[in-house]
Amino acid sequence: MTEPAIAVESLGKLFPPARSGWRAFLQPFEKSTVVALAGLSLEVRVGESLALLGANGAGKSTLLRILATLLVPTAGHARVAGHDTVHHSRDVRRCLGYHAGTDHGFYPRLTARQNLLFFGRLNLLSNAAASQRISALAEQFEIRNALHRQVRTLSSGTVQRLSLARALLHQPSVLLLDEPTRSLDAIAAAEFRRFLKSEILRPGHTSLLFASHTLPEVEFLADRVAVLDAGRLLACDTPSALKRSTGAASLEDVFLHLTGRGAGSSERSIAE
Amino acid sequence: MIRILRELWLFFWRDLTIARTYRTVFVLEAIEALFGAAVFYYVARFVDTPQLQHALPQGGSYFAFSLVGFVFLDYLNAALDTFDRSLEEARDSGTLEHLLVTQTSLPVFLAGSTIYPFAATTLRIVVYVAWGAALFGFPLHAANWFAVIIVLLATLLAFSGLGILSASYLLLFKRGNPAKWFFLGVSSVVGGMLFPVNILPDWLQVVAHFNPVTYALDAMRSALLGGANVAGLWRPLAVLLLSALAVLPGSMAVFAWALRRTKITGTLTHR
Numbered sequence: 438m439t440e441p442a443i444a445v446e447s448l449g450k451l452f453p454p455a456r457s458g459w460r461a462f463l464q465p466f467e468k469s470t471v472v473a474l475a476g477l478s479l480e481v482r483v484g485e486s487l488a489l490l491g492a493n494g495a496g497k498s499t500l501l502r503i504l505a506t507l508l509v510p511t512a513g514h515a516r517v518a519g520h521d522t523v524h525h526s527r528d529v530r531r532c533l534g535y536h537a538g539t540d541h542g543f544y545p546r547l548t549a550r551q552n553l554l555f556f557g558r559l560n561l562l563s564n565a566a567a568s569q570r571i572s573a574l575a576e577q578f579e580i581r582n583a584l585h586r587q588v589r590t591l592s593s594g595t596v597q598r599l600s601l602a603r604a605l606l607h608q609p610s611v612l613l614l615d616e617p618t619r620s621l622d623a624i625a626a627a628e629f630r631r632f633l634k635s636e637i638l639r640p641g642h643t644s645l646l647f648a649s650h651t652l653p654e655v656e657f658l659a660d661r662v663a664v665l666d667a668g669r670l671l672a673c674d675t676p677s678a679l680k681r682s683t684g685a686a687s688l689e690d691v692f693l694h695l696t697g698r699g700a701g702s703s704e705r706s707i708a709e
Numbered sequence: 710m711i712r713i714l715r716e717l718w719l720f721f722w723r724d725l726t727i728a729r730t731y732r733t734v735f736v737l738e739a740i741e742a743l744f745g746a747a748v749f750y751y752v753a754r755f756v757d758t759p760q761l762q763h764a765l766p767q768g769g770s771y772f773a774f775s776l777v778g779f780v781f782l783d784y785l786n787a788a789l790d791t792f793d794r795s796l797e798e799a800r801d802s803g804t805l806e807h808l809l810v811t812q813t814s815l816p817v818f819l820a821g822s823t824i825y826p827f828a829a830t831t832l833r834i835v836v837y838v839a840w841g842a843a844l845f846g847f848p849l850h851a852a853n854w855f856a857v858i859i860v861l862l863a864t865l866l867a868f869s870g871l872g873i874l875s876a877s878y879l880l881l882f883k884r885g886n887p888a889k890w891f892f893l894g895v896s897s898v899v900g901g902m903l904f905p906v907n908i909l910p911d912w913l914q915v916v917a918h919f920n921p922v923t924y925a926l927d928a929m930r931s932a933l934l935g936g937a938n939v940a941g942l943w944r945p946l947a948v949l950l951l952s953a954l955a956v957l958p959g960s961m962a963v964f965a966w967a968l969r970r971t972k973i974t975g976t977l978t979h980r
Contacts, residue, residue: 452975465881465970473975499975505810509972527812535810542803544723546730555723559716559811587730603807 440519442611442644443481443504449512450474450499450668469511473499475668476513481611484641487673488655489648490692491665497648498537499668501613504646505535517611531561534609538616541600545589549580549599552588553606560607567606574602577632593620601629605637612637614647618654630657652688662688664695671695716813720821721828728825742836743844749776750845766905766927767935773848776841777930778902780834784861785896785922787830788868789889792876795822806978815968816961819876827865848934856932856939863949864925868892870956877960877967883979896922924948 451469474496481487489497502508503515506526514521520528543552550571557567575581578598583591588599597620604612617633618626634657637643649655655662656676663673672679672695676688685691692698728734753772765774796819799805808818841847875888899906899913900922906914917923924945931937931945939946971977 450975462882465974465976467974469973502975507806507809507972507977508975509969511973527814530810530812533810535807537806542805542807544727544802544804546727547723551723551726555719556807556811558719559808559813561712561812 439483441480441516442483442485442518443479443487443646444516445477445479445500445504445513446515447513448474448477448500448503448510448515450496450503450508451511472668474503474510477665477668477670478513479663479670479673481644481646483610483644484638486638486645486647486658486660488659488662489646489665490652490655490662490688491648492696492698494667495665496668497665498615500665501535501537501615501646501648504529505533505613506530532610534604534607534612536600536604536612536614536617538597538614538619541596543588543596543599546587548585548587549591549595550584552599553584553603556603557606562607570606570608571602574605577636578602579628594622594625597621598625598629610643612643612645612647614645616649617647618649618651626651626654630654634658652692656688662691664692666696713817716817717821717824720818721824724822724825728829738833739836742833743840745779746776746837746840746845746847749779750841764905764908766901766907767930769848769934770846772841772845773934774905774930775903776837776847777933778926780837781864781926781929782893782897782902783834783837784830784864785868785925786889786893787826788865789872789875789892790886791823791826792819792869792872793879793886795819795826796876796879800978803978809977816964819873819964823869823872831861851936852933853936853938856937856942857929859939859946860925860928860932860942860949863946863953864929866953866957867921867925867949868952870953870960873957873960873964877964880964880967880971880977883976892922896920899923901926921949921952 450473452471452473453464453467453469454471456464456467477496477500479487489500491497499508503510504517504522506522506529509523516522517529518532520532522529544555547555553571554567557570558564562570571584575584578601580595580598580602583595583599588596591599601617604614618629621629633645638645638658645658647658659676661673661675662679664671664679674682679691680686680688683691683694685694750772753770753775757771761771762769765771767774796805799808799818799822809815838847838849842849871888871892875886878885878887896902899909899917899920901917906917906923909917928942928945931942
């Protein structure tokens with residue numbers, strides 16, 4: 438049987454409670470009691486695209502950060518391309534492209550090309566291979582004219598594309614995207630989705646796990662959707678199967694139905 | 710090993726490329742060094758007496774003594790400050806997270822991020838000494854440059870452990886550098902930077918003998934002003950290397966623990 442691209446088994450994550458004042462000084466040593474993930478299990482198959490759908494604080498980013506080896510889970514296991522994220526983190530990172538929609542993390546005084554070259558070479562690309570990939574991705578993301586400019590002079594949308602290009606530089610087999618089109622305008626976001634689907638996902642070698650609040654994006658890109666709430670997996674299936682099983686007309690209704698946040702459920706809880 | 714060296718070079722290339730975008734900084738620092746050297750020269754002219762020169766361990770002028778003490782302070786400051794500053798900059802700019810998902814490791818990132826600052830500090834020291842020699846008679850004729858380089862490297866090794874401890878503190882507590890504050894504070898009094906330790910009260914001289922800075926400065930002055938060779942400096946070099954052996958492994962273990970702790974608490978990239 439083929440090893441899944443991502444395998445998450447009974448994954449739990451607790452954080453210490455946030456503190457202010459002098460107690461913040463003790464926070465690094467505080468007991469972790471705040472639940473971010475509660476026994477989450479799921480798989481992403483090779484070549485599959487799985488969307489994480491959930492309200493803020495549902496645990497989507499925490500899951501992505503554990504898979505990116507930026508966090509250590511409290512319980513359970515997570516494997517990327519067969520490698521454990523805690524014990525073989527370097528092997529995990531070799532297979533991984535990671536993009537966080539909130540924090541692009543470039544050197545503003547370096548040009549876009551210099552930034553990409555730096556990160557590409559840290560991902561073990563040779564100078565020639567990195568340059569070749571940069572040129573190819575610059576074409577695909579339409580940032581060719583931005584390559585020679587310092588990042589501090591670029592628009593937020595261009596920086597976003599640059600960040601996505603960085604995640605794809607070393608041709609990872611697994612892509613983790615946290616709100617990938619967050620700062621893009623509607624046209625750029627649509628182009629990016631098309632590019633992701635046709636160039637990255639269609640050949641079938643790359644698996645994608647992404648978190649998004651944009652439901653049309655989820656429907657367009659995802660083979661399956663995992664609905665999370667308070668660190669728990671409520672459902673994981675194809676969009677059509679989710680609609681069928683919940684009797685909902687749209688993915689939004691599926692989400693509201695499963696999380697109990699729909700108008701009906703609010704009325705019910707008020708009545709109760 | 711080759712991969713690590715390549716990564717170290719990449720970090721140096723990054724910092725050098727960024728530094729080159731601030732074109733006027735080097736010129737301004739060179740001018741600042743000129744004023745700094747002038748201040749030490751005129752203070753020395755004001756206070757220098759034959760008795761004072763006699764009290765200095767390597768003899769010579771107070772100008773040479775104090776300028777070496779000052780530039781050494783710059784170097785020590787770099788050793789104590791660079792690790793946590795690199796980490797802080799990466800965290801605040803948002804690049805830390807993206808560096809940590811590449812094939813590099815945080816220790817290599819930290820080591821790589823210190824190369825340029827140390828190189829820049831060395832260059833600044835060279836400019837200081839060059840101004841001192843060209844305009845104010847700083848004696849370079851006796852310097853043993855090979856010994857000077859060995860002393861600088863031993864100093865780096867000896868004090869980098871404290872810098873790594875500072876970086877560990879920053880990982881956990883997000884602000885502050887108590888190792889630098891404490892060590893520079895103590896060393897500026899009992900390290901022999903601007904006055905010889907033999908003028909201190911007896912009990913402070915005892916403290917000075919337990920401070921590696923005293924040995925590093927003594928070795929630096931002996932090599933730069935007295936022309937001492939490496940063999941003649943074996944005692945202070947041994948103290949510096951023993952200090953490195955005592956502090957570096959422990960500081961690396963503390964750093965590894967702090968890094969794991971922040972990955973558990975989820976505060977790795979918190980500001």
